[in-house]
Amino acid sequence: MDGFSTLLYKEVLRFWKVGFQTVAAPVLTSLLYLLIFSHVLEKHVQVYDGVTYTSFLVPGLVMMSVLQNAFANSSSSLIQSKVTGNIIFVLLPPISYRQFFAAYVLASIARGFVVGFGMLLVTLWFVDLSWQAPHWIVVFAVLGGAIMGALGVIAGIWAEKFDQLAAFQNFIIMPLTFLSGVFYSIHSLPPFWQQVSHFNPIFYMIDGFRYGFFGVSDVSPLTSLIVVVACFFVLTAFTLWLLRIGYKLRT
Amino acid sequence: MNSAIRIEGVTKRYGGVQALAGIDLEIAQGEFFGLLGPNGAGKTTLISALAGLVRPDAGRLAVMSHDVVSDYRAARRLLGVVPQELVFDPFFSVRESLEIQSGYFGIRNNSAWINEILENLDLTSKADTNMRQLSGGMKRRVLVAQALVHRPPVIVLDEPTAGVDVELRQGLWSFVRRLNRDGHTIVLTTHYLEEAESLCGRIAMLKHGSIVALDTTANLLRRLSGHTLRLRLAKGAALPEALRTRVAGEAGREYTFALGSCEEIEDILHAVRGSGCGLEDIEVGKPDLEEVFVRVMNE
Numbered sequence: 001m002d003g004f005s006t007l008l009y010k011e012v013l014r015f016w017k018v019g020f021q022t023v024a025a026p027v028l029t030s031l032l033y034l035l036i037f038s039h040v041l042e043k044h045v046q047v048y049d050g051v052t053y054t055s056f057l058v059p060g061l062v063m064m065s066v067l068q069n070a071f072a073n074s075s076s077s078l079i080q081s082k083v084t085g086n087i088i089f090v091l092l093p094p095i096s097y098r099q100f101f102a103a104y105v106l107a108s109i110a111r112g113f114v115v116g117f118g119m120l121l122v123t124l125w126f127v128d129l130s131w132q133a134p135h136w137i138v139v140f141a142v143l144g145g146a147i148m149g150a151l152g153v154i155a156g157i158w159a160e161k162f163d164q165l166a167a168f169q170n171f172i173i174m175p176l177t178f179l180s181g182v183f184y185s186i187h188s189l190p191p192f193w194q195q196v197s198h199f200n201p202i203f204y205m206i207d208g209f210r211y212g213f214f215g216v217s218d219v220s221p222l223t224s225l226i227v228v229v230a231c232f233f234v235l236t237a238f239t240l241w242l243l244r245i246g247y248k249l250r251t
Numbered sequence: 252m253n254s255a256i257r258i259e260g261v262t263k264r265y266g267g268v269q270a271l272a273g274i275d276l277e278i279a280q281g282e283f284f285g286l287l288g289p290n291g292a293g294k295t296t297l298i299s300a301l302a303g304l305v306r307p308d309a310g311r312l313a314v315m316s317h318d319v320v321s322d323y324r325a326a327r328r329l330l331g332v333v334p335q336e337l338v339f340d341p342f343f344s345v346r347e348s349l350e351i352q353s354g355y356f357g358i359r360n361n362s363a364w365i366n367e368i369l370e371n372l373d374l375t376s377k378a379d380t381n382m383r384q385l386s387g388g389m390k391r392r393v394l395v396a397q398a399l400v401h402r403p404p405v406i407v408l409d410e411p412t413a414g415v416d417v418e419l420r421q422g423l424w425s426f427v428r429r430l431n432r433d434g435h436t437i438v439l440t441t442h443y444l445e446e447a448e449s450l451c452g453r454i455a456m457l458k459h460g461s462i463v464a465l466d467t468t469a470n471l472l473r474r475l476s477g478h479t480l481r482l483r484l485a486k487g488a489a490l491p492e493a494l495r496t497r498v499a500g501e502a503g504r505e506y507t508f509a510l511g512s513c514e515e516i517e518d519i520l521h522a523v524r525g526s527g528c529g530l531e532d533i534e535v536g537k538p539d540l541e542e543v544f545v546r547v548m549n550e
Contacts, residue, residue, distance in 0.1 A: 002354075002357045003354070003355045003356070003357060005354070006351055006354025006355050007355065009351075009354070010351050010354075013342070013343075013347075014342050017342050018342070081340075084338060084339075084340075084341070085334075085336050085338035086338045086339060086340045088304070088334055088338060089338075089340065089348075089351075089352060089355070089397065090355065091302075091303070091304055092302055092303075092304070092327060092330075092332055093327060093352070093355035093356050093401075094323065094324035094325075094327040094328055094356065094357075095355060096324075246306060250303065250304055250305065250306055251265075251304070251305050251306065
């Protein structure tokens with residue numbers, strides 16, 4: 001194994017070793033969201049024709065789990081390594097900044113997929129989902145996980161203490177994911193908030209992902225793909241630049 | 252000389268603090284080299300620059316002729332660093348940590364060498380123990396093991412025996428001596444000067460980011476230290492006036508004389524006997540690095 005594959009393996013092993021915390025707990029949390037929201041709104045809300053509210057909710061919650069856990073993986077791993085000092089084990093070997101980035105982001109995607117897949121498995125018992133365009137499901141899950149993994153790398157190397165990371169997570173990531181159309185279609189919002197939602201990149205990830213299940217979405221999946229791909233490239237370029245100059249890692 | 256480490260004009264400033272003020276240093280392959288200095292002298296900054304953890308403001312550093320910036324992959328493969336801080340990854344066992352560290356350097360199937368390191372560092376029984384469950388001394392040994400997994404020809408040990416018991420120290424030094432005999436270059440920083448004196452063939456002393464002394468250990472001891480003679484006079488006895496000018500230190504009835512050569516002992520004792528002055532105790536002190544260190548730092 002080279003440095004990249006070892007770092008990827010280590011990052012996957014790291015979250016797998018604490019699977020209750022990193023996989024089972026997020027699946028349970030999403031399941032609770034599903035049970036509560038579907039119980040309250042199932043009979044009152046129908047977003048798309050022929051799609052029950054619970055069915056509508058499942059892809060949104062799955063994608064939200066993918067995104068939040070992808071972010072959590074890279075950010076928590078990096079901040080822990082920085083605070084405890086063991087980041088030195090990764091900085092001393094001949095691992096390039098591109099390999100560093102790729103390993104952390106791929107491990108983030110892996111955790112997002114494991115949690116998302118777990119959530120899907122659990123919900124399949126009581127929700128009848130259709131799979132209209134599975135390739136869109138995979139594409140948006142991979143790109144969404146990669147974007148959030150990259151954001152996690154940025155947050156992880158920027159934050160100097162857990163409090164700063166919590167602020168990043170609670171004041172940026174959480175509002176963006178909760179206000180991205182996970183629980184509703186943006187067409188149900190007043191026009192102003194519909195416009196605001198279009199500036200939220202996570203909205204496009206959720207909407208495109210959901211299109212893969214139902215074949216309907218708030219905006220065209222191609223538009224969502226363009227926005228998501230653009231975000232991915234911008235964030236990747238920015239993260240690679242930070243790593244190349246050694247921002248807060250190599251003083 | 253075939254240099255293991257070459258450092259040219261390296262400077263580093265942190266805000267108002269000049270951590271490194273133009274370091275030039277060359278360490279030959281196979282040397283056991285000591286880097287000494289008080290806290291804040293710049294030792295760890297210099298090591299960090301060598302390891303690519305710190306980016307110098309000016310100058311260049313090379314490991315086995317490979318620049319640590321432009322040819323960092325080769326330089327890092329040739330360098331093993333034992334960091335000063337007691338750091339570990341709490342998710343993994345000792346063996347997992349070493350296998351992962353091997354993988355970072357692109358080494359597969361490293362079990363034979365890992366087993367040898369574990370045995371030499373008396374860690375075999377703890378191989379499958381999680382890092383969190385180890386004592387401080389054990390964690391320190393794992394840090395040494397992690398620095399050696401890729402068999403680097405140049406090994407830097409940044410205060411490796413801080414907080415480590417005597418038994419481990421002896422075991423560690425015996426292992427490091429063997430590595431040095433096998434051709435590895437060793438660079439050591441330590442506050443235990445007797446360790447540096449007995450291990451290092453050459454020593455550099457740093458103060459405020461500059462090298463203030465650089466020579467072989469033997470030369471430093473010869474130039475800046477020497478034998479001493481300590482006499483404790485009997486009660487009521489007075490030191491002969493002829494010896495007063497030669498006294499280097501005085502504490503109550505105890506007088507210390509710095510000796511240029513061992514023959515001076517006879518002169519001093521002859522003068523004491525001639526004056527009828529009684530003696531209670533005599534002690535001859537050897538040259539030691541601590542005296543050299545104190546003298547250099549106070550200059």
